[in-house]
Amino acid sequence: MNGRDAGTPSVGVHTVGIVDDHELMLDGLCTWIDANAPALDVVIRSSSWSEMARHTAFPPDVVLMDLQLKEPISVEARVRICRSVGTTVVVMSALDDPDTVRRVLDAGAAAFVSKARPAKELVETVMNVLGLRRPGDAAWDEVSRPRVVSTSIRFTEDEEETLRLYASGHSPVEVAMILGTNIQAVKNALERVRRQYGSEGRQADSKHDLMLRAAEDGYLA
Structure with a gap:
């Protein structure tokens, strides 16, 4: 305590x-x-x-x-x-x-x-x-404000749903079970998502970074 x-x-x-x-x-x-x-x-x-x-x-x-x-x-x-x-x-x-x-x-x-x-x-x-962001985290404070990010990225339906679930806190195993697929398919989808963000110079290597990108683009709304 x-x-x-x-x-x-x-x-x-x-x-x-x-x-x-x-x-x-x-x-x-x-x-x-x-x-x-x-x-x-x-x-x-x-x-x-x-x-x-x-x-x-x-x-x-x-x-x-x-x-x-x-x-x-x-x-x-x-x-x-x-x-x-x-x-x-x-x-x-x-x-x-x-x-x-x-x-x-x-x-x-x-x-x-x-x-x-x-x-x-x-x-x-x-x-x-609990639906909380981390207090004092400057990156999350920034994302919490309305923001429009200009992007040419277009995800497939599977990639978008995988991103939503993963960025919302689910593990790859949980995402696979929710979507009725296998964990390798989830990992492959996340890798494609990361590559697309990387092509625009937007860092998405870590889970934290990917959550920020998802929030910026409205996938966590």
Whole structure:
């Protein structure tokens, strides 16, 4: 939990609950969010689902939930409980195969993030599912203002939909499942999109850059 008073979150701050049975993961994630995400306030940090559900700060705005906990309650049941009280769920796991991701999304989670990804990417996903931009980020502040970008780029329907989903925070695996295609097709589409932006001198190498380009061109409107 960070330095803010959990009982009275600041205006514009969204409350977060984290449940993971690995203390190192809990400590690292809470510390990173406290230092780098002023719009998020970790009000619950728990190593068990039962502790999370009984906490006085439950339900928070969003729960970051480990897929595999030691308790005999399925991820489907945990997600269902969270959603019934209006809480958004992001599931984390070291298992990131397509079947696992599909199971999580079918359960009703807003997003899935592999534990192989950095904390920054997890927080960006949380911000996306909450509909937030990152405060103080000059590039995002710029994009948030109305802007018309002159471009000759014309994407195919598949490329455009892939860009929309990816730039909205979905992983390539999630995009593939949503579109009913395979992950290589998604990667190929994103590579074509990046090449087209590059042909106009508009940087799109990283996911962050691609999100900015998508916002500039109205794909995130």
